[in-house]
Amino acid sequence: MSTPPLASGPEGPDALRPLLDTVLDALREGTAARHGPLPAGGPETVARQVQDAIGDVLPPHGDENALRLVVRTLAEGSADPADPLCAAHLHCPPLAVATAADLAASALNPSLDSWDQAPAASELETLVTRALAREVYADGDQGDALITTGGTESNLLALLLAREAHSSPQLVCGASAHHSLHRATWLLGLPDPVVVPAPAGTLDPAALDEALTRCADQRLRRGHGPRGSLLVAATAGTTDAGLIDPLPDIADLCEAHGARLHIDAAYGGGLLFSDRHRDRLHGLDRAHTVTLDLHKLGWQPIAAGLLAVRDTNNLAVIHHHADYLNADDDTEAGLPDLLGRSLRTTRRPDILKIAATLKTLGRQGIGALVDQVCDHAQELADLIAGHPRFELYDRPAISTVLFRPAGATDDTVAAVRRTLLNQGRAVLGRATLDGRLWLKATLLNPHTRPGDLATLLKLVEGHTPA
Numbered sequence: 047m048s049t050p051p052l053a054s055g056p057e058g059p060d061a062l063r064p065l066l067d068t069v070l071d072a073l074r075e076g077t078a079a080r081h082g083p084l085p086a087g088g089p090e091t092v093a094r095q096v097q098d099a100i101g102d103v104l105p106p107h108g109d110e111n112a113l114r115l116v117v118r119t120l121a122e123g124s125a126d127p128a129d130p131l132c133a134a135h136l137h138c139p140p141l142a143v144a145t146a147a148d149l150a151a152s153a154l155n156p157s158l159d160s161w162d163q164a165p166a167a168s169e170l171e172t173l174v175t176r177a178l179a180r181e182v183y184a185d186g187d188q189g190d191a192l193i194t195t196g197g198t199e200s201n202l203l204a205l206l207l208a209r210e211a212h213s214s215p216q217l218v219c220g221a222s223a224h225h226s227l228h229r230a231t232w233l234l235g236l237p238d239p240v241v242v243p244a245p246a247g248t249l250d251p252a253a254l255d256e257a258l259t260r261c262a263d264q265r266l267r268r269g270h271g272p273r274g275s276l277l278v279a280a281t282a283g284t285t286d287a288g289l290i291d292p293l294p295d296i297a298d299l300c301e302a303h304g305a306r307l308h309i310d311a312a313y314g315g316g317l318l319f320s321d322r323h324r325d326r327l328h329g330l331d332r333a334h335t336v337t338l339d340l341h342k343l344g345w346q347p348i349a350a351g352l353l354a355v356r357d358t359n360n361l362a363v364i365h366h367h368a369d370y371l372n373a374d375d376d377t378e379a380g381l382p383d384l385l386g387r388s389l390r391t392t393r394r395p396d397i398l399k400i401a402a403t404l405k406t407l408g409r410q411g412i413g414a415l416v417d418q419v420c421d422h423a424q425e426l427a428d429l430i431a432g433h434p435r436f437e438l439y440d441r442p443a444i445s446t447v448l449f450r451p452a453g454a455t456d457d458t459v460a461a462v463r464r465t466l467l468n469q470g471r472a473v474l475g476r477a478t479l480d481g482r483l484w485l486k487a488t489l490l491n492p493h494t495r496p497g498d499l500a501t502l503l504k505l506v507e508g509h510t511p512a
């Protein structure tokens with residue numbers, strides 16, 4: 047075999063073009079061979095199919111058909127969020143334009159740890175992150191945003207910034223807050239979070255007030271400073287139900303108690319793009335830090351996370367020095383210092399696909415997608431509410447609909463979900479709320495039609511024992 051061609055350089059495009067045809071053909075074949083939102087047969091069957099198709103993963107001699115084979119195998123065995131019946135998680139179908147842009151990121155391979163590896167990509171990142179920070183902090187010209195791998199890394203960074211600003215802050219969050227916050231406290235050596243019960247699914251201001259008073263007293267007695275040593279994490283779009291915490295009330299309480307505020311808007315942050323729904327994030331700009339995740343309500347290929355930060359002085363603590371990447375004399379001579387924009391070193395330009403999407407669709411275009419999936423959730427809720435064999439948890443707040451077959455046990459609910467998975471017919475999620483198990487439909491596909499929603503319900507109905 048001759049030396050394989052490269053993706054970039056003058057010959058890159060010509061080398062890539064036939065390979066892309068192969069990839070696109072394999073995507074088409076694999077998707078057609080799957081016949082549904084995910085492969086049928088469950089984990090053992092899929093594992094065997096992959097093993098049989100791929101065979102020796104590192105053969106002594108190469109196989110020029112491998113690209114087609116590997117991509118086809120992946121497509122055939124994927125849970126495809128572009129299928130309207132694949133609606134379990136905050137797992138979005140990426141836009142074609144974003145995926146196409148991402149190809150250029152892979153081809154050129156800029157790395158955002160130093161300017162000399164990413165001259166234009168670093169400027170693009172500056173422009174887009176500032177613009178997105180302005181979406182969150184409309185009045186502030188101080189704000190900025192860091193690119194992350196997703197909500198988990200954004201939450202970790204938010205807690206790190208809080209830890210550095212206030213020694214060992216106590217995190218106070220609702221029971222509906224994302225699990226990554228708990229892990230972040232563990233990783234950062236912070237005290238275990240104080241979890242405020244959230245029986246209604248959102249952080250209750252009265253209960254938060256009480257928890258903050260109690261925590262401040264305790265910390266005073268233990269010799270910690272009273273102010274700023276408490277960190278509240280609120281959620282705009284809970285993972286289980288898509289509910290938005292009462293942000294203005296929580297921000298008021300944080301002010302009254304001198305607590306720092308982080309808002310995890312990994313899911314709900316996308317509402318910022320919608321004229322119809324943006325007001326529901328009122329109070330977001332009062333947070334010190336805000337988690338956003340454009341691989342949810344932003345239709346990006348993974349990864350596309352952000353952490354918006356109101357006061358960029360907060361970012362000084364992650365400044366880092368490595369002579370080969372940001373020597374002082376280089377920085378003084380005007381080479382941008384990128385190392386303080388992430389905890390990672392080599393870093394993919396995830397900004398490229400985001401930039402291409404924002405500019406291609408514009409605010410209205412993205413807002414329309416947000417509105418569509420929110421509308422779909424209302425339509426599904428209507429179908430469920432009007433159906434005698436189903437129970438609706440509540441009206442959807444964003445695009446998550448929780449429901450269960452009327453009168454079913456939790457075991458039945460869990461079994462229906464697994465049966466649909468094993469048969470490859472539908473991908474639904476699960477959530478325990480109200481002490482009961484619910485089926486969860488997270489609608490993120492703007493192409494879903496009303497008939498698809500009816501099909502989803504028919505499938506569940508058909509697989510529920512009478």
Ligand SMILES: *Cc1c(COP(=O)(O)O)cnc(C)c1O
Pocket residue numbers: 136195196197198199201224226281283284285310311312313339351
């Ligand atoms: C999805 C989610 C996260 C985690 O984001 P990842 O991108 O999966 O790391 C954090 N918080 C909330 C509220 C989420 O829904």
